[in-house]
Amino acid sequence: MNIEDLRTRHPEHFAKAAALRVLAIDAVEAANSGHPGMPMGMADVATVLFEKHLKFDASTPGWFDRDRFILSAGHGSMLLYGLLHLTGYADMTIDQIRNFRQLGSRTAGHPEYGHAQGIETTTGPLGQGIANAVGFAMAEESLAARFSRKVVDHYTYVIAGDGCLMEGVSQEAIGLAGKQQLSRLIVLWDDNGISIDGKVSKSDITDQAARFTASGWDVFACDGHDPEAIDAAITAAKASPRPALVACKTHIGYGSPAKQDTASAHGSPLGAKEIEVVRSIYHWNHAPFEIPQDIRDAWAAIGSRGAEARTAWETRVAALGQRRRDEFQRLIAGDLPRALNGAIRAFKAQVSQDQPKVATRKASEMALAVINKAMPETIGGSADLTGSNNTLTPDLGVFDAENRTGRYVHYGIREHGMAAAMNGMALHGGVVPYGGTFLVFTDYARPSIRLSALMGTRVVYVMTHDSIGLGEDGPTHQPVEHLAALRAIPNLLVFRPADAVETAECWQLALESKDRPSVIALSRQNLPTLRTEHKNRNLSATGAYVLAEATGARKVVLLATGSEVEIALGARAILEAKGIGTRVVSVPSLELFAAQDEKLRARILPRSAVRVAVEAGIRQCWDRWLTGEGGNARKADFVGMDSFGASAPADKLYTHFGITAEAVAARAEALL
C-alpha cells in the first residue's frame, strides 16, 4: 500500500506508526549512527501486532505469561525502543531514546537483554533471535504441559529480516521448530528485498515460503503496509497448528523519496534534508522526540490493554494449589529445589566410596540422573550424539509434539540451533536447559555461546570428547584450542572435572550460577576416581585446590585439569620416589580460581616451588598462572599441545604428543 493511501484510509493507525517511524529517524539522526530503514519499513506490522495481538502489560513487564516479542533483526533496535517507550514501559523514557547509542543508556545500538524491560533477548548477530524464539516456544509448551494452559498460554512473535533467514542457524531453527510443530511460534518476515549490498537477489533467489513449508511450517503473506491484511495474516498464523511464517511485503525506508527500497536506507541516518521531506510526507509537524498527546494516549491504551488479562492470570495462579503455586513461582524465580544440594552431596559420598573408573562423560550422566530427578525443570538434549554425550537419563521422556511432558530434546545435527534454543529457554524462564555435543563443535555454536555469556543465561553446555583422548576420530574431532577459546569469552564458566566427584561438583556450580552459562568439558576415556575421601564442601568452588600434598619439602607444584590430573598424580609419584616433594593442584575452573583473592591463590600456588601445568590443549591460557601475573612462579613450564592432533588410539596419542607422567616429571626436574 502506498503511503498516501495508508494515511487517508487508516489515519489513526498511520499516526501511531508514524510516531514509531519518526522516533527511529530522529534517534538515529541524533546519534549520527544507526538503522532507520527497518523501523520505517516494519512500523505498520509492529503497530498492528502490538495493538491487536501481542498479550502484554507495559506496567508489568515481567508478567510471566506475556507473549514474547523478539526483534531478531536487532539492528532495527529503535523500532523496539519506540514501542517500549510509547506503550509506557517505565524505564524506557524519552531521555533514553534521546540518548540512543550513547554510553550508559538503555538504548544500545542493538537490543541488549537486561538493559531495559521488554528486551526479551539480545539480538544483532543475525539469525539468533529466530533461533532463540524456538527455545521460547519450547519452554512455553513444556510449562503448559506441566502447569496447564490456565497459567501458561502465550505466543512467541519474531520479527526477522532477510539477513536472519540467510544465516545458516535459521535453517537449524526452522527445521527444529517444524519437527516440534511449535504452533505458538510466529515469525514476521520483513520481506523488503534489500540487504546491505543491495538487492537480496544479488546473493539469494530462495523462495522462502517454499523453504519454510518444506520444513513443516505454515506460511501466510500480507502487504506489510496494509493494517487489515497484516491483522488477517497474524490471525491466521495464530490459528495454524504449525509454526507460522508471515511474509510481510514491505518497503525499507518507507516514505523516504530518496531512500525507500534502497540499501542506503539500511544503516545510516537519513540526513536533515531528507528528514524534512519525510516529515511532511508523514504529516508529522512535531519537533524531534516530541509526541503529541493524542498519539501518546492511543499508544498508552495499547500498553495497558493487557492489564485485565494479566490480573485474571494472577487470579488463576493464586487459585493453584499451594504446592503447585509454590513450585510454579520457584521456577519463575529460577531458584533451585532445596533437595538438590543434599542429593548431590549423597552422590559424591557414594562415588567417593565406590570409586568407579569411568569417563567423566559417564560420570556426568550419573550426576545428571540425580539432578534430573531432583530438578523437574531441566530440559536436556543433544545435537544427535545422545549416546556419546551421555545426556539422557532414565524417565526423562522425549519432548516432541506428541509428548510435551518429555524433557529430552533430539535437537538433530544442529549445534548452533541447539545453543540458541537453549538461550531462548533460559530467557523464557521456568526451565533449565542443558545440551550436548563434542567439545570441538563448540565452534559451530560459538555465536550463541557468546550470547549466553553476554546475556548471562543459565545454560549448561555438556561438551564431551574433550581432547586428543577421544582417539581415532582424529584432528577434525579433537579439541586443542577450544578450552582456551572458550575461556577467552568473558562471563563464561569453563569446567573440566578430573573425576566423578569433581564432575558432580562442577554440575552443582553450573546450576547454582544463575546468571552465567557453563561449559562442562568431559572426557571420552575412562578415568579413576581421585577424590576418594568424601567432603561435603564443594572443593571445585574455588576453581583450584590441593588434591595431593607433597610429602616432604614442597619443591614442585603440578597444575592439571580433567584427564590430565591423573597424569600429574603419576608424575608426582615419580618425583616423590626421587625425594622431590610434589603437590598436585586440580584446576576444574580457571575462571573461578581467578575470582579468588590473591592470598588464597598464593596459598594454592606458592611462589617457592617450581611449577608445571598439564593440559591436553594449548598453553595460551596458562601463562598467566605460570610465570605470568596470576602465577608469578620463579620457574615454570607447560606440558600440552601446540599443534592439531592426529588419528590414533588415545594412549598412543598421549605418548606421541609427550603428555605423560614421565614427561611431566622430567620437565619439573629440569626446572629444579
Place this chain on the structure above:
Amino acid sequence: MNIEDLRTRHPEHFAKAAALRVLAIDAVEAANSGHPGMPMGMADVATVLFEKHLKFDASTPGWFDRDRFILSAGHGSMLLYGLLHLTGYADMTIDQIRNFRQLGSRTAGHPEYGHAQGIETTTGPLGQGIANAVGFAMAEESLAARFSRKVVDHYTYVIAGDGCLMEGVSQEAIGLAGKQQLSRLIVLWDDNGISIDGKVSKSDITDQAARFTASGWDVFACDGHDPEAIDAAITAAKASPRPALVACKTHIGYGSPAKQDTASAHGSPLGAKEIEVVRSIYHWNHAPFEIPQDIRDAWAAIGSRGAEARTAWETRVAALGQRRRDEFQRLIAGDLPRALNGAIRAFKAQVSQDQPKVATRKASEMALAVINKAMPETIGGSADLTGSNNTLTPDLGVFDAENRTGRYVHYGIREHGMAAAMNGMALHGGVVPYGGTFLVFTDYARPSIRLSALMGTRVVYVMTHDSIGLGEDGPTHQPVEHLAALRAIPNLLVFRPADAVETAECWQLALESKDRPSVIALSRQNLPTLRTEHKNRNLSATGAYVLAEATGARKVVLLATGSEVEIALGARAILEAKGIGTRVVSVPSLELFAAQDEKLRARILPRSAVRVAVEAGIRQCWDRWLTGEGGNARKADFVGMDSFGASAPADKLYTHFGITAEAVAARAEALL
C-alpha cells in the same frame, strides 16, 4: 533394490561394490573403531559414479581438470580410502587400509587433506564438504571463463548425509550455489533416514527435495542400490542447468541382517559374528584385506579409464599460446605474479609519503586495488558488508551466472558458507580467495576457519571493525576475545596492522603464505600513518619490530597492535617528556614473532626494561610476552579489555575502558 536382486541382476557391479563394503567393514573391525554403515550404504552409488561418470586418472591424482569428488559425510572415510585403493592411487596401499585410524597412517578416522592423494578436502565436521564444493564449482567456472572450457571443464561431486544437510552451513551453501547456478555441482545425498540418535524423523521432517528446489536447484532421485537408476539420475543431474541434488534412497549397513537401517550400523564395528553373516550375504569368501584379482582388475580399469582424456587435456594445454600456458601453470602452481612485490613496494613508498589518515579497512582497500590489479587470480567478496569491509576494488566485476569473469562475490549474509567456499576455491587451485565480514563474526565462520588452518589453505579473511573502536553498534558487534580465540588456532596467521603501510605488508605476508590461512584484523576508525619513512623491507615479517626507539636510556617498552599503536606512541610521548626513555614495538602478528629466534626476540623485547602491552582485546595471549615464557620481563602490565564492550562513540569507549595514552603511561610509570 534388495541385496539378492542386486547380486543376481548386476553381478559385476555387485562384486565391485562388495569389495568397497568389505574393505570398510574389515578396516573398521581391525581398528575396532570407525563407521561401516555409510560405506556399506553408499557403495553402489560410489561404484557407479567412479565407473561411469567421475573424470579422473588414478596415475595422475593432481590432474588439474579432474572431476572433484568430495566426501562431505567424512565419517564414511573408508568408502573414500577403498575407492582410492582399488582404483590404484599409488599411496593408498593395502597396508594403509590395514592401518586405518592408526598413528602415522594416511587413513585417518576422517579424510585429512594432504594425507593421501585423492583426498580433495578434509571432512568430518558435518556440512563442510558440501559448502567447500560450492567453492570448487565457483573456481571451476571462474577459470573456465578465463581459460576456456578446452582446459577447464569438470564437475564437482559431493556425497552428503543427513547430518550435512541438517547443519546450518548447508543452507548457506545451498543458497549460494542456487543463486550462482553452479550447474557442475552435483550432490549425491545418502538418504538413509538414519542419524546417530535413531531415525532422522526424530529431529527433522524436512522435505529436502522441496528445500533444494526452493533455492534454485534441480532435484533427481534414485534407488541408491540400483546401478541403472543411479546412472540415469547422475546423467540427468549432469545435464541440468542448475546445481543438482540426487536423492539416493539407501540402506545404512546394507546387507547386515542385524544392523541394516539402524543407528547401530553408523559408528561401531559390526563384530566378528555379524561380519561372518554379512560376508556370506555378499558371497565374499576372501580373507580380510584380500581382493581377488578379477575384482582388482575391474577396479584398476576404472582407475585408468581417464588416462586418455587426461593426455588429451595435456595436449590442449600444450597447445595454449606460450603466455597463456605459463599463466595457467603459474596459477595451478599457486605462485605469485612477479610484479606483485614491486607493486606493493611502490604502494608502501607512496603511502609513506602521502601519510593518509584512514581506517586500516580503507588502507586494505587501497592495498587491494594494487593487489587485484597485479593478481588476476584473486576472487574477493563479502558476507553482505561490502561497503564496510572495503573489499571491492575497481574493475573486479561481480561474479555470478551472468558474468563468470567477474571476480567479486556477493556471498550474502553467510559468513560460514563464505569461509567454507573460500576453502573450496583455495583447494581447487588456480584462484586466491579473500572475503570480508566483521571480526566479531569470525565466530559464525569458525569451523571453516579452523579447517583452513588444519588444511593449510591460502584463504585471506578480511575482518574489519576489529575492536570497541567500531563504536555504537555495541557489544554484540565488538570483538573482545576474538583476537585471542583466533590466535589460539594452530597454523592460523592473525595480522593486526597499525597503519596503511603495515596493512600492505600484512597483505603481502598473507599472500606469500601459500600453506597458511590469514586473518587480517582491520579498524573501522581512522588511524594516522605511522611508518613515514619508506623501507623496501617488509618490517611486519618478523611479527614485531621497533617502531619508535627510546631517546635516552630505555626504561620502558610498550607493545601494541593495530589501532592501539597510536595510543602507545601517545604514551611514549608522555613518558619521554618526563625523561623516561620509551621504546614502542608494533606487533602486527604474534605468530610470526613467536617464529623468530630467541635472540631477535630478546633484542626487540629487552629484559632490562619494564613492559606494557596494549590491545583493545583480552589479555590471554599476551602473558607469554610479558612476564611469561616468551617475554620474561621483570615487570610488566597489560592495558586492554576484560569484559564485553558497550554501545557508544568510539572515543568515549576508549576512555571508558581506560585504553588511553595517559593510562598506558601511568601503568608503565607505576612499574618503574
